[in-house]
Amino acid sequence: MRVLTGLFILCLVMTLPDLAKGQGFSISPARIFFSGNPGETVSQIVTFGNTSAGVLSFVTRIQDWKRDSLGIKIYYDSNTLPLSNSSWLTLSSNNIAVQPGENKQVNVSMTIPAHADKLTTSMLFFTQVKEQEAQQKNAAKIGINVLMEVGIQVYYVPRGLNPGELEFLSFEDRGIHDNGKAKSRRLALKIHNKGNLNKDAFIRFELTNKETGEEIKIKPEVLAMLPDATQWVMVDLPTDLKGKFLAVALLDAGTSYDLKVAEKEIIYRP
Numbered sequence: 001m002r003v004l005t006g007l008f009i010l011c012l013v014m015t016l017p018d019l020a021k022g023q024g025f026s027i028s029p030a031r032i033f034f035s036g037n038p039g040e041t042v043s044q045i046v047t048f049g050n051t052s053a054g055v056l057s058f059v060t061r062i063q064d065w066k067r068d069s070l071g072i073k074i075y076y077d078s079n080t081l082p083l084s085n086s087s088w089l090t091l092s093s094n095n096i097a098v099q100p101g102e103n104k105q106v107n108v109s110m111t112i113p114a115h116a117d118k119l120t121t122s123m124l125f126f127t128q129v130k131e132q133e134a135q136q137k138n139a140a141k142i143g144i145n146v147l148m149e150v151g152i153q154v155y156y157v158p159r160g161l162n163p164g165e166l167e168f169l170s171f172e173d174r175g176i177h178d179n180g181k182a183k184s185r186r187l188a189l190k191i192h193n194k195g196n197l198n199k200d201a202f203i204r205f206e207l208t209n210k211e212t213g214e215e216i217k218i219k220p221e222v223l224a225m226l227p228d229a230t231q232w233v234m235v236d237l238p239t240d241l242k243g244k245f246l247a248v249a250l251l252d253a254g255t256s257y258d259l260k261v262a263e264k265e266i267i268y269r270p
Contacts, residue, residue: 024052085120164195184236
């Protein structure tokens, strides 16, 4: 490798970059970034929009989370991870009812403790519920059905943190991969976030047959990494590739960071 610097819908969780939308409703933003000095209380607004014909009701909860080595979110009980800010948060309401055609705001406040000097995270969930009468013999019982769940990532970002860079650690040919449904040729990229800030990035790929000049299209990947995290990105290619190929991966974290490039030569034989 060469590296160069240059019900129901049950518990459907959405954490889109700017706005979470479902049928008839929206919640924004999808990520909240707090900044302030230790001892301060800072606030931001979450806005609910209801374009449906009925009342939408939500209950809230807060959990800790992190990503595993493949970038998949894993959730934990509130205030259990070392870099959690769950216990710092309060909401103006924990039960929200949004009338048809209404836009409603909920205030999210963070009280920053004295020891806060690192980036911390939590996940604020708004779970849509509907009261439904369940008819039972000789009695009526009220139940709760989960319809939709939206997760908002909450960050505390102290001032003056070192942004650092993303870097490629390795670029591997994993050979034939069988997921139980189909086979593919798999490439694997190992990436590390050297900084103290979370980073979003795109990985664009170029795969060229060096013998024929043919370019194979590969879908770009979206990457989101917490500070000091290491993550694998898997790229699956067709199994019928034959010949000598040059694989190029371009890691773009935005204009504030250097573009990183990794290259690997691969020979695919029948």
